[in-house]
Amino acid sequence: MRIRQHVNPLSRRFLEISPSLPALDPSKTLEVEVGCADAQFLFERARIEPNHQYIGLEIREAFVEDINRRARAENLPIHGVFCSANHHLKKLFANRKIDVAYLNFPDPWFKRRHFKRRMITEELIADIATVMKPGGKLLFQTDVESVATPVMRYLTGNSDFENEAGAGNFLAGRHAFNARSWRESNCEANDMPIWRVLLTRN
Numbered sequence: 503m504r505i506r507q508h509v510n511p512l513s514r515r516f517l518e519i520s521p522s523l524p525a526l527d528p529s530k531t532l533e534v535e536v537g538c539a540d541a542q543f544l545f546e547r548a549r550i551e552p553n554h555q556y557i558g559l560e561i562r563e564a565f566v567e568d569i570n571r572r573a574r575a576e577n578l579p580i581h582g583v584f585c586s587a588n589h590h591l592k593k594l595f596a597n598r599k600i601d602v603a604y605l606n607f608p609d610p611w612f613k614r615r616h617f618k619r620r621m622i623t624e625e626l627i628a629d630i631a632t633v634m635k636p637g638g639k640l641l642f643q644t645d646v647e648s649v650a651t652p653v654m655r656y657l658t659g660n661s662d663f664e665n666e667a668g669a670g671n672f673l674a675g676r677h678a679f680n681a682r683s684w685r686e687s688n689c690e691a692n693d694m695p696i697w698r699v700l701l702t703r704n
């Protein structure tokens with residue numbers, strides 16, 4: 503599948519779309535990956551927890567079409583939603599709060615001049631807090647130290663979240679979600695360092 507490498511999230515195109523969620527069962531746990539690419543992480547989650555519901559938010563439309571086609575073929579409760587998380591997250595989840603949110607390996611390629619285009623900002627962290635259930639979990643992971651450092655600062659500065667490893671500390675070892683995103687598998691296979699933070703929504 504040929505998919506564009508980069509998309510400019512500041513493009514006017516994303517202001518003109520009105521994404522929506524599929525029908526969701528309010529009694530089921532809702533897990534959301536923000537910037538899911540091929541959603542490998544959600545497919546692995548759904549195969550072990552088929553009673554949960556999974557939403558992947560992705561700015562590249564071809565990924566979303568492919569996720570929805572594969573989820574239907576495998577009969578898994580996963581839905582890709584084409585959107586820009588920075589523009590649409592709060593509206594999408596205004597009436598349906600999230601139990602578990604994943605920020606897996608975002609923004610790895612950002613050069614200084616493209617800093618404004620990055621997905622994870624202090625505002626996005628605040629938006630995620632707004633759409634999460636109290637007691638919900640947020641996992642952030644990256645293999646890029648220059649992403650880990652500012653994101654840890656945003657997370658520590660947001661009093662809606664409590665870091666499970668103690669303020670300012672990265673998780674020692676892996677997370678316990680029994681799934682790996684595409685980039686996570688790649689980093690682990692190549693013994694690359696990964697910075698992880700697991701938080702609880704107060």
Ligand SMILES: C[S@@+](CC[C@H](N)C(=O)[O-])C[C@H]1O[C@@H](n2cnc3c(N)ncnc32)[C@H](O)[C@@H]1O
Pocket residue numbers: 509511536537538539540559560561562585586587588605606607608609610620621683684685686
């Ligand atoms: C480096 S990839 C990581 C993909 C996957 N989470 C993983 O760990 O393998 C980051 C993904 O975030 C998506 N993305 C970037 N900005 C976004 C935005 N504003 N809203 C939604 N998705 C975005 C990119 O298109 C890309 O697929």
